[in-house]
Amino acid sequence: MSVLDDIIAGVREDLAPRVEARPLEQLRDDAAAAPAPRDAYAALSGDGSGITLIAEVKRRSPSKGALADIADPAALAVRYETGGAAVVSVLTEQRRFGGSLADLDSVRAAVDLPLLRKDFTVDEYQIWEARAHGADLILLIVAALTDEELAGFLALTHELGMNALVETHTDVEVERAVAVGARIIGINVRNLKTLDIDRSVFGPLAGGIPAGTLIVAESGVRDVADVERFASDGADAILVGEALVRHDNPEDTIAAFLNAGRSARLVDQDQPTA
């Protein structure tokens, strides 16, 4: 069993009691009463002068273990917003990442930015749940879904007025994401089946994604050199967790990463094109 299979088995187990406690019928009412969805696609598009940044609230991970305590996720998210993040990502997976829907609720109450509910989506219930808790963007991991699930989940996401970050790691997964009509494609440089990082997969995969689709570089952004590399290889946005939660001053880190994205673009514009 791969790490991904193992995580998903836990996610399904944790889902069952929630469905029992709040049947889909009632959850639909909660979704209708939630704050109107915010436009994450527009937020991630930025002004074209550089890259945008998704800042993640992340306590721990299966690859790194404990990263940060984060007693007050709302306070951290406010710092992300102040620093210039375009979107805040809140991990809600409990067993491996130490997150919860309560974290999403407290972040929703504290910031105006679009929010990504970061979880392993394997059931439509979770999409309704994301909306009910004020999320604007959800994660769909291609490796975890059939084509039919991917298409159905993406359609429901759009029906609810949200966007999906469709996560890929291989050329076949990118093809599947494009075929289903994903508007925001993430390239996770971490293989979720083995947890290995390989930053060199990003450039070639990004090169195969059609214009008009936003490309998000996910995982392993450690420093400005990584940001420059992803930006010049075609990233419109970067998703950063560890480098922010481990830093005393996430505002400064965000500013430095956004600056690196802008200068990478300027350098690229100066290069002769043929």
Ligand SMILES: O=P(O)(O)OC[C@@H](O)[C@@H](O)c1c[nH]c2ccccc12
């Ligand atoms: O902490 P990092 O290396 O900056 O990575 C953030 C993010 O990309 C990572 O948390 C992630 C990417 N895809 C996921 C899927 C599920 C859970 C987590 C993830």
